Amino acid sequence: METKIIAGLLIAGGIALGGFFPGYYYYQAQMNNRTVTVKGLAEKDVKADLAVWDIKFKTTGNDLAVLQKMMENHLDLILSYLKECGFSSTEIIIGRMNTNDLMTNPYRDDKVSTSRYILSQTITVRSHQVDQTESALRAISSLVSKGVIFDNQEYGSPVSYLFTGLNAVKPQMLEEATQNARQAAEEFAKSSNSQVGKIKNANQGVFSILPREQTPGANESEQINKKIRVVSTVVYYLN
DSSP states (O other), rough: HHHHHHHHHHHHHHHHHHHHHHHHHHHHHHHTTEEOOOEEEEEEEEEEEEEEEEEEEEEESOHHHHHHHHHHHHHHHHHHHHHHHOOOOOGGOOOOEEEGGGGGOOOOOOOTTTOEEEEEEEEEEEEEEEOOOOOHHHGGGGGGGOOOOOOOOSSSSSSSOOOOHHHHHHHHHHHHHHHHHHHHHHHHHTTOOOOOOEEEEOOOOOOEESSSSOOTOOOGGOOOOEEEEEEEEEEEOOO
């Protein structure tokens, strides 16, 4: 009799435990599914630390030898100007001279006798002296009175202002974005009578370099002052 009673108790206990553990793990699973997904924003104003300036100049005419001497003279004028502005020889890259003979163009205009040749050349200034580059760009038109013809066929600024220190500011900005995301999660938790727990997963997002003054048509590479932005997505557990 006692043996039957003990066996019954063991069976009942086993059934109870068998019901408890699935229920417990189901409860834990449901609790783990209580999450909130939020986005955190971080922004930082920065200044370009590298300027790349393409100075394109050209001349046209019918006497190739004369044109070549003119180009050499104009090259010396531009180099002298850049050195007066404080640029070193290591910051100046002289490109090769290009010659375009219009008579070799099968679709040419018949009236090319007085300007058969077009000679062009590019000088590239690559400098960390960003403000100095901006000042030199504004005043280089003074060489026009000395006969230098600049090629302005391309749209936009001939200078690209770059920020190369993104990796140095990434950690701090990611920390700020995460803190911003947690604040948003805490606001949500208050409204649902919950508490914010650990991070379930996170996506750091893409870093964007934008013009600081985001006016219509603004081009980031043409502005010295920029804004870095990152939007991180974070999923928090709710307790």
